Amino acid sequence: MSASAHNPRWLGVYALLVFALLYLPILVLIVYSFNGGGVGGFPPHNFTFSWYRMLLADGAMWESVLNSLMVALAAMAISLLLGIPAALALDRASFPGKAAFRRLVLLPLILPGIITGLSLLMLFVDMGMRLSLLTITLGHGTALISVATTDIFAGLQKLDRAQEEASLDLGANYWQTFWRVTLPNLRLPIIGAALLIFTLSMDEIAVSFFLIGRDNTLPLEIWSRLRRGMTPEINAISTVIFAFSLVAIVLWYRLRARAEGQPELGAELVETAAAGS
Amino acid sequence: MFSRAYKTAVTVPPLLWVTVFLLVPYALLFCYSFWTVSPAQTIVHHWNLGNYRELLQVHVYFQTLLRSTWIAARVMLFALLLGYPLAYYVSFQAGARKNLLYQLVIIPLWVSYLVRAYAWKTILGSDGVLNTLLQYAHLTRHPVEFLLYSPFAVVLTLTHIYTPFAFLPIYASLEHIPRNLVEASHDLGASPIQTFWRVILPLSIPGVLAGATFAFVLSLGDFLAPLLLGGPSGIMISNIVVSLFGAAYNWPLGAAISLCMLLLVVSLLFLSERLEKKWSFS
Amino acid sequence: MTSPTTQPAAKPQSLLSIREVVKTFGKLAVLRGISLHVDEGEFLTILGESGSGKTTLLRLIAGFERADSGEIWMGGERLDLLPPYRRRVNTVFQSYALFPHLSVRDNVAYGLRMQKKIAAADIDKRVEDALAMVKMSALAASKPAKISGGQQQRVALARALVNRPRLLLLDEPLSALDANLRRQMQLELKSLQREVGISFVFVTHDQEEAMVMSDRIALLRNGSLEQVATPREIYSRPATSYTALFIGHTNLLRGHVERGLAHCGGFQFRTSVPDGPAVFSVRPEHIRLATTTVSSSSDSVRFRARIVAHSFHGATDLLQVECADGLKLAVRVPSHGALSEQHDFEFSAADAFAVRDSEERS
Numbered sequence: 001m002s003a004s005a006h007n008p009r010w011l012g013v014y015a016l017l018v019f020a021l022l023y024l025p026i027l028v029l030i031v032y033s034f035n036g037g038g039v040g041g042f043p044p045h046n047f048t049f050s051w052y053r054m055l056l057a058d059g060a061m062w063e064s065v066l067n068s069l070m071v072a073l074a075a076m077a078i079s080l081l082l083g084i085p086a087a088l089a090l091d092r093a094s095f096p097g098k099a100a101f102r103r104l105v106l107l108p109l110i111l112p113g114i115i116t117g118l119s120l121l122m123l124f125v126d127m128g129m130r131l132s133l134l135t136i137t138l139g140h141g142t143a144l145i146s147v148a149t150t151d152i153f154a155g156l157q158k159l160d161r162a163q164e165e166a167s168l169d170l171g172a173n174y175w176q177t178f179w180r181v182t183l184p185n186l187r188l189p190i191i192g193a194a195l196l197i198f199t200l201s202m203d204e205i206a207v208s209f210f211l212i213g214r215d216n217t218l219p220l221e222i223w224s225r226l227r228r229g230m231t232p233e234i235n236a237i238s239t240v241i242f243a244f245s246l247v248a249i250v251l252w253y254r255l256r257a258r259a260e261g262q263p264e265l266g267a268e269l270v271e272t273a274a275a276g277s
Numbered sequence: 278m279f280s281r282a283y284k285t286a287v288t289v290p291p292l293l294w295v296t297v298f299l300l301v302p303y304a305l306l307f308c309y310s311f312w313t314v315s316p317a318q319t320i321v322h323h324w325n326l327g328n329y330r331e332l333l334q335v336h337v338y339f340q341t342l343l344r345s346t347w348i349a350a351r352v353m354l355f356a357l358l359l360g361y362p363l364a365y366y367v368s369f370q371a372g373a374r375k376n377l378l379y380q381l382v383i384i385p386l387w388v389s390y391l392v393r394a395y396a397w398k399t400i401l402g403s404d405g406v407l408n409t410l411l412q413y414a415h416l417t418r419h420p421v422e423f424l425l426y427s428p429f430a431v432v433l434t435l436t437h438i439y440t441p442f443a444f445l446p447i448y449a450s451l452e453h454i455p456r457n458l459v460e461a462s463h464d465l466g467a468s469p470i471q472t473f474w475r476v477i478l479p480l481s482i483p484g485v486l487a488g489a490t491f492a493f494v495l496s497l498g499d500f501l502a503p504l505l506l507g508g509p510s511g512i513m514i515s516n517i518v519v520s521l522f523g524a525a526y527n528w529p530l531g532a533a534i535s536l537c538m539l540l541l542v543v544s545l546l547f548l549s550e551r552l553e554k555k556w557s558f559s
Numbered sequence: 560m561t562s563p564t565t566q567p568a569a570k571p572q573s574l575l576s577i578r579e580v581v582k583t584f585g586k587l588a589v590l591r592g593i594s595l596h597v598d599e600g601e602f603l604t605i606l607g608e609s610g611s612g613k614t615t616l617l618r619l620i621a622g623f624e625r626a627d628s629g630e631i632w633m634g635g636e637r638l639d640l641l642p643p644y645r646r647r648v649n650t651v652f653q654s655y656a657l658f659p660h661l662s663v664r665d666n667v668a669y670g671l672r673m674q675k676k677i678a679a680a681d682i683d684k685r686v687e688d689a690l691a692m693v694k695m696s697a698l699a700a701s702k703p704a705k706i707s708g709g710q711q712q713r714v715a716l717a718r719a720l721v722n723r724p725r726l727l728l729l730d731e732p733l734s735a736l737d738a739n740l741r742r743q744m745q746l747e748l749k750s751l752q753r754e755v756g757i758s759f760v761f762v763t764h765d766q767e768e769a770m771v772m773s774d775r776i777a778l779l780r781n782g783s784l785e786q787v788a789t790p791r792e793i794y795s796r797p798a799t800s801y802t803a804l805f806i807g808h809t810n811l812l813r814g815h816v817e818r819g820l821a822h823c824g825g826f827q828f829r830t831s832v833p834d835g836p837a838v839f840s841v842r843p844e845h846i847r848l849a850t851t852t853v854s855s856s857s858d859s860v861r862f863r864a865r866i867v868a869h870s871f872h873g874a875t876d877l878l879q880v881e882c883a884d885g886l887k888l889a890v891r892v893p894s895h896g897a898l899s900e901q902h903d904f905e906f907s908a909a910d911a912f913a914v915r916d917s918e919e920r921s
Contacts, residue, residue, distance in 0.1 A: 012366065014362050014363075015362065015363050015367070018440070021359070021440075022441070025437065026385065028396055028399060032399060085287040089287045089291060089292075095284075095292075105291070107299070111494075111498070111542060112498020112515060112538060114500055114515050114518060115538060118306070118531065118532070118535060119305060122306065138298065145294075145295070162652045165278060165623050165643070165650070166652055167669070168278070168623075168642070169643055169644070169719075170649065170673060170718065170722060171673040172644055172669070173644050174280060203389045203390055205390070219391050222392070222395075226391075226395060234395060235399075241389055242392070245388060246384070249380075278623040278624070278643070
């Protein structure tokens with residue numbers, strides 16, 4: 001009795017069901033990307049690659065992929081270039097309004113995306129800027145500073161301050177210390193943040209929705225097609241994206257596991273955002 | 278140990294950027310909500326409370342906000358009901374597979390939101406996977422129509438999307454519980470169930486609060502799932518904002534609704550932070 | 560008349576001079592006006608309990624903290640105005656602070672590479688020499704995480720010394736080592752210091768460690784210096800009751816002096832201390848078992864006490880004894896078999912050393 005109470009079987013079964021719910025849509029998506037009969041219909045039949053062939057020939061889709069890649073890379077650069085100093089400032093400087101600054105930086109992480117999106121829309125319109133991929137990049141870059149700051153701040157908390165003291169002590173100035181000690185020690189959080197920012201930007205839709213110009217990003221391209229109706233080509237592109245995400249995750253976990261064992265990307269983010277905003 | 282120049286160099290650039298691209302836009306949102314739009318469709322910078330008066334007078338806004346809240350509350354509840362036992366299982370009983378299972382919860386977070394919402398649409402549609410499966414198994418002759426284009430579909434999809442968000446902080450708080458507390462409880466004669474109710478659950482409350490806040494706030498502001506799967510009865514408050522900023526062209530009214538949402542979200546965050554502090558004992 | 564040059568260098572030149580340094584963290588006064596000097600080639604230990612301010616004092620010298628007031632001078636230069644990286648002072652950190660992403664060799668080369676003037680070949684040579692000095696050449700390519708605590712300690716030492724600082728600061732560098740390794744490292748460190756001739760400022764809370772290694776000990780208490788003296792002097796002539804208690808064990812006898820005669824509870828003995836209240840320190844090892852029936856000399860103080868506890872410490876035994884008036888004393892005697900419950904003890908009045916009563920501070 002005691003053993004079964006310690007390890008009740010129903011809990012394992014329940015966990016299995018939750019996993020099933022989490023993975024069911026992804027599974028369906030992948031299976032039907034190979035379904036000759038199109039989206040839906042049980043059982044799937046006529047295994048085919050034709051949706052992938054169709055996707056391969058779809059110029060507009062690939063153009064949007066290219067746009068999204070450019071936006072994601074640029075947004076990643078913006079978020080990191082500002083998120084790293086922001087994390088350093090939060091960790092080691094004291095200035096009036098620091099608490100407010102912290103909350104403001106983290107706000108886009110928890111606030112519904114449309115609020116950030118339309119606020120930025122007002123700014124750009126009032127500034128007389130034409131909406132384009134640039135405005136989307138600025139929007140993503142700004143909103144995702146929160147991710148960079150959170151991840152890197154967590155890394156700084158774990159960094160032994162004596163490391164930097166030792167460097168200064170050995171004659172390296174602040175700049176040299178930053179490049180040779182601080183940054184190498186933050187390698188993992190920075191790579192982790194970069195990956196996360198990239199993925200989130202590739203998938204971002206609420207902010208982009210308001211800041212879009214003539215050129216579509218991938219999610220907006222998919223979105224506009226979904227409104228016209230469902231096609232298995234979307235299953236195909238989704239499967240391709242999923243495959244790439246999986247490769248990225250696996251690479252990241254291996255990198256991280258090699259460096260310290262316990263991967264917990266995302267958890268820190270959610271925790272800090274929850275505590276911070 | 279850091280010089281003033283160092284502190285200035287790391288503080289000023291992000292501070293400036295965040296001021297220009299976050300603080301000013303949010304302030305603009307505030308301003309717009311007190312302006313109006315002229316019949317000629319230009320923004321009139323004339324300060325008044327007209328938008329807020331309209332929000333109070335036109336019932337559809339309040340009803341939609343209420344419906345959004347109700348949907349978000351259900352998503353929160355389901356996300357906790359799914360996320361907590363899962364977190365408990367992974368943290369306390371998964372043994373050697375703990376890390377693998379933890380990662381399996383995270384992986385769906387990396388899959389496009391839009392794509393996952395779309396996948397549910399292909400499952401729930403009238404000629405979707407579920408309905409054709411039911412017909413294939415002769416459980417029903419006609420497609421079950423209420424599945425798609427209903428609040429049910431929205432709640433299901435959002436629950437699926439935000440369960441990992443509820444899971445993560447709960448799991449983190451469970452992981453932070455020293456295992457010798459559980460052993461001490463057993464040692465003092467408490468059964469596993471008593472230990473759960475008297476030791477584990479109280480100590481994991483901060484995680485539950487954080488997870489609940491995430492699930493509620495994120496689903497409250499969602500506008501894609503309702504558009505994709507909600508149908509007319511599944512419209513949420515963000516959809517109204519989107520249309521006010523689009524075809525309906527009334528930015529000031531949209532700004533007023535957004536500001537109300539912003540205030541609601543911020544006060545919820547504040548509340549949950551206070552409660553979390555109250556429930557954290559370390 | 561002799562010319563100044565023929566004067567023996569009786570007093571070495573002062574290398575570092577700390578003048579009236581005050582440091583507070585918020586409302587907490589950590590250092591309350593410290594003045595201290597370190598001589599060329601000296602091994603000075605800053606000894607104190609945790610919270611006494613010893614690490615803060617070290618960090619002020621290294622440049623990681625800024626004093627609220629006061630000055631620090633080194634060789635005719637205001638040290639406290641320089642950033643840490645311009646000070647010819649290096650630190651061995653308590654946790655060693657080895658860079659985990661760099662190999663042992665690169666850790667040691669780090670400081671030399673920061674100086675632009677040194678040629679790469681020279682750097683290699685000096686790094687190899689430094690590693691040889693601490694017997695770590697074989698592990699030069701390893702990452703810090705792969706070597707033991709004692710080895711990390713040696714690398715940290717080499718990394719600091721390779722820069723030929725004028726002053727080496729050591730922040731409880733042995734506290735992470737186990738007892739045996741620690742004793743061995745104490746001796747190695749002391750002989751290394753003699754070898755390189757660099758001044759060491761060593762921070763510790765362990766009075767035994769301080770005694771073994773130091774030329775002088777600066778005892779810090781609640782942000783003020785209690786006493787600065789050689790180990791021998793601080794042990795045999797403690798200035799205050801706190802010093803007497805902190806450095807080795809002691810018995811404190813409180814009483815008063817009248818016309819050259821001290822009255823402390825049941826004890827009376829001659830003293831040169833002026834009249835008035837007084838505190839005397841009597842070391843446990845200065846109290847002995849009385850063997851003859853009469854006092855062995857004219858100045859010896861004799862008393863009878865009950866032995867309440869008797870513990871074996873190898874070469875010596877430690878006794879807790881209680882006098883007739885209830886006063887409890889610690890007595891250290893050469894190892895002894897069983898003793899009767901009551902016994903006669905004696906100490907000589909010369910060993911009752913008058914100390915200043917340390918006032919209670921918080």
